[in-house]
Amino acid sequence: MSAPDPTAIRHMRRAIALACDSVAAGGGPFGAVIARGEEVVAEGSNLVTPDLDPTAHAEVTAIRRACRTLGRFDLRGLVLYSSCEPCPMCLAAIHWARLDGAYFAGTRWDAAAAGFDDELLYREVAAPLEARTVPTRPLLPEDGKRPFAAWLAKPDRVPY
Numbered sequence: 001m002s003a004p005d006p007t008a009i010r011h012m013r014r015a016i017a018l019a020c021d022s023v024a025a026g027g028g029p030f031g032a033v034i035a036r037g038e039e040v041v042a043e044g045s046n047l048v049t050p051d052l053d054p055t056a057h058a059e060v061t062a063i064r065r066a067c068r069t070l071g072r073f074d075l076r077g078l079v080l081y082s083s084c085e086p087c088p089m090c091l092a093a094i095h096w097a098r099l100d101g102a103y104f105a106g107t108r109w110d111a112a113a114a115g116f117d118d119e120l121l122y123r124e125v126a127a128p129l130e131a132r133t134v135p136t137r138p139l140l141p142e143d144g145k146r147p148f149a150a151w152l153a154k155p156d157r158v159p160y
């Protein structure tokens with residue numbers, strides 16, 4: 001990932017425009033672009049309220065569209081431009097998608113000032129199970145090993 005250049009700035013301006021358009025359309029104030037150099041592969045905006053989907057953050061929306069457009073689940077060689085610093089869920093999605101990198105414009109503190117506070121999630125990930133806000137407890141841990149054994153025994157599995 002190189003330093004910001006005119007192409008990167010153009011992609012980021014588009015992501016910010018998508019975020020502003022989303023507000024006008026009734027969505028959340030977030031936009032994202034996924035690009036391969038000059039080429040925009042996918043765009044996304046926050047669709048949580050219009051799609052009734054709490055995971056439909058702009059970055060996730062753009063990742064889903066880029067994967068469908070390219071016909072693959074691996075986005076190596078592409079970079080994400082987000083109008084705001086990715087939340088922990090989107091950061092994880094960026095990793096799972098194997099994107100080369102990500103740029104963001106607004107910060108998590110800008111988002112918090114507008115009522116989108118991710119700080120709880122950063123703390124939750126690091127907290128021990130018994131200290132988490134949403135109770136998260138082990139249940140049937142031995143049975144939980146069976147799917148992994150089936151996965152490892154499947155010679156034609158598709159690794160990702």
Ligand SMILES: [Zn+2]
Binds near residue numbers: 057058059087090091
């Ligand atoms: Zn997010």
